[in-house]
Amino acid sequence: MPPLTDDRSAKLPFVVLVLAAGIFLMGTTEFVIAGLLPEISDDLGVSVSHAGLLITAFAVGMIVGAPAMAIATLRLPRRFTLVLALTVFALGHVVAALSPSFAVVLAARVVTALATGTFWSVAAVVATTAAGPAMTSRALGMLLGGMTVANIASVPLGSWLGQVSNWRGPFWVLAALSAAAAAVIGRYTPDEEQREARSVRAEFAALCQGRVWLALSAIALLMGGVLATYTYISPLLTERAQIPAAAVPLVLTGYGAGALLGTTVGGRLGDRRPLATLITAAATSSLILLLLVFFSTSPVVTVVLVTVMGVTAFAASPVLGALVRRFAGSAPTLASALASSSSNVGVAVGSWVAGIALASPLRQAGPPLVGTVTAALTLVPLTALVLMRATRSDDHAAASDPSPRGRARVG
CATH class of the missing domain: 1.20.1250.20 (MFS general substrate transporter like domains)
Structure with missing residues (x-):
């Protein structure tokens, strides 16, 4: 396939960077649990293997929830959907951080997985639309870069923070950061040019x-x-x-x-x-x-x-x-x-x-x-x-x- 244009020096729109930051938060919550399982196990009175269901539940929520929520929110404005997903994501972490019940924490993980799937599917469309057809792969590469950085940094940082405070500390940090990200994304995500119903x-x-x-x-x-x-x-x-x-x-x-x-x-x-x-x-x-x-x-x-x-x-x-x-x-x-x-x-x-x-x-x-x-x-x-x-x-x-x-x- 011949190149369209030489866009190697072109810059991606700022909104792509902002969305990548949101993806980083979503990725962090997926991976951070791995470094917190012993603390969660001790605090909530379950075995480590049972606490591992928090990872499984999130994965299942992503597999099933991403396409389901994409359809459920299809007719909503994309900027609103992104902000809503981050808000639900933040509330899910608040509920988990406050709860003494493993069942409630598990349910909160499923909810945050649904929010993550919603955010990812809409962010991919918004980022590639903003970047234009000649930089579609670059825009998606930036979003995946946010996920990759989360993979690298979340487990050691989460484990350290969990040891300094307790396992609830990383949840409070993620709730605060995602609430701030919702405000920033609401500010910089462009209005949609076409208003016809999807x-x-x-x-x-x-x-x-x-x-x-x-x-x-x-x-x-x-x-x-x-x-x-x-x-x-x-x-x-x-x-x-x-x-x-x-x-x-x-x-x-x-x-x-x-x-x-x-x-x-x-x-x-x-x-x-x-x-x-x-x-x-x-x-x-x-x-x-x-x-x-x-x-x-x-x-x-x-x-x-x-x-x-x-x-x-x-x-x-x-x-x-x-x-x-x-x-x-x-x-x-x-x-x-x-x-x-x-x-x-x-x-x-x-x-x-x-x-x-x-x-x-x-x-x-x-x-x-x-x-x-x-x-x-x-x-x-x-x-x-x-x-x-x-x-x-x-x-x-x-x-x-x-x-x-x-x-x-x-x-």
């Missing part, structure tokens, strides 16, 4: 596009393969690579930094060569995972491979999100929500299979082997997209239509 039927009709499902399946396979491996990365590092447990956070920071670099680079390359970027990222990720199977007995090689794995896998994320939105045409909200759900489904299924592999005779080499096969399967839907000549047909149509509508079809 159609629920059109949103579902967009899902009849086979290309949408090919892109969604690629998201589930690639994220499932890589993050299933990442779920069990600690035993691979400490038991197979013989890396000291105290050094594991540094290795994970390298992975997070690689993921942040990947979303940035992928966002820029994906606007000009989307399918080439995706195929390269998927093939390279599969190779990295395969190398982990055989060479993760070397500490140095393992650290390098884990870092590069973050770069290659997350380079594909903004491009896949941009393709989903593009293939959905004028009804992108539900498709954007399903992109988030697809990623969570892939991680849930992939982690389950990887856990079985870890308990098998393969031991620590099992999860990266599962990840290799799963990530390699990403090439099937991507190859189908190439064979369908999806981008070339869109480019041809847009080339014959010089209007802004025609240019939008290219992006």
Whole structure:
């Protein structure tokens, strides 16, 4: 696909940065629980494994809630929906911070997951619309960057804050920050130019596009393969690579930094060569995972491979999100929500299979082997997209239509 224009020096609209900050808060609440489970367990009188349901409930809320809430709020103004989602998000954390009941905290987690799914699906549409068709992948890369930074920083910061105060401290901080973010986003999110009612039927009709499902399946396979491996990365590092447990956070920071670099680079390359970027990222990720199977007995090689794995896998994320939105045409909200759900489904299924592999005779080499096969399967839907000549047909149509509508079809 030829480049539209040379936008490498163009700046993203400020609203994209603001929305990325909101995504950072949403991502923080998803990951921070991992570092607080012992404190929550002691305070609420449940086992650590039972407290882990707070993570499961959030994931289920995201999988089911993102598309459901996208439809439920479809006819609301997008700026109002973003502010409402952040407000509910803040109130959910206040309820959790005040409650002595595990059941109430669990319910609050589900509510915050619904708010997160709503915010993500609408923020993706607002950010890419504001950025324009030539910078769609870059805008989504910025949003994913907020999620990646949360992944890197939330667990150690949340754990530290939980130790300084108690597990409720991070919840109060997130409530205050999300309330402030609601005010800022309400101020800087632009008014919508068109006022016609968005159609629920059109949103579902967009899902009849086979290309949408090919892109969604690629998201589930690639994220499932890589993050299933990442779920069990600690035993691979400490038991197979013989890396000291105290050094594991540094290795994970390298992975997070690689993921942040990947979303940035992928966002820029994906606007000009989307399918080439995706195929390269998927093939390279599969190779990295395969190398982990055989060479993760070397500490140095393992650290390098884990870092590069973050770069290659997350380079594909903004491009896949941009393709989903593009293939959905004028009804992108539900498709954007399903992109988030697809990623969570892939991680849930992939982690389950990887856990079985870890308990098998393969031991620590099992999860990266599962990840290799799963990530390699990403090439099937991507190859189908190439064979369908999806981008070339869109480019041809847009080339014959010089209007802004025609240019939008290219992006």
